[in-house]
Amino acid sequence: MRVSVIIPTYNEAQSIGRVLADLPADIVTEVLVVDSNSTDGTPEIASKMGARVLREPRRGYGRACLTGIANANAPEVVVFLDGDYSDRPDELPLLLAPISEGRADITIGSRLQGRRSAGAMPAHHAFGNRLAAGLIKVLYGLQISDLGPFRAARADVLRALALEETTYGWAVEMILKGARAGYRVVEVPVSYHPRIGKSKISGTLKGTVGAAWFILSLIVRYYFRRRRAGTPRPA
16 A cells, blocks of 8 residues: 655754654655745755655645645555654554555544643643534534544545645545545544644644634534535545
8 A cells, every 4th residue: 555644844853853763664655744944954854864855835734735645656545744743653554554444534543532641732722622523523423533633544535525725724624525525534543742842823822712713614614515515425
């Protein structure tokens, strides 16, 4: 199974080496580090460690992921992983197992169902994720606990979903479109640890509230878009 790992980065020099070193070399076919104008040497470190570095000057988590997908070399499965070492790359087999066994089309690493180190996820961050997951259950009938960034998906499913969000809303867009299209979205418990470096979104209460409001609005917006357009089904 050809597995491409996409890692969006912005000033992750303190952590990117540990992330790349812990990826299981016997499973991963290629690693694409999509960098958004880092000024701390992140791209140079990643390149020296064998990753293919893609420069994406336009900011946005979703934009970086889309750039990675567009440049991946014929993968069967695409994995998305943050570059701050809060998720552990050596747990990648946990995400791939349901897909390789034919039980899932998309897998999401749940930080709330797995083991969390002390201080890894602030209470307001955990609450926001539970709230969004609860709304998804009510509106889409999908039972999940977290919107974690550590996830994997079949490449053909990603193409069919036609993802387009360029911000951090991209992560929830994948879940919403996957659920409404009838793809099998399976949650897998993963461990979660304090990030290395400062969070770009959830490091402050203000940032978390802003992100939560955006994500909750997106969940509701896609729900009503589905009702107007009808529910597509997978081929």
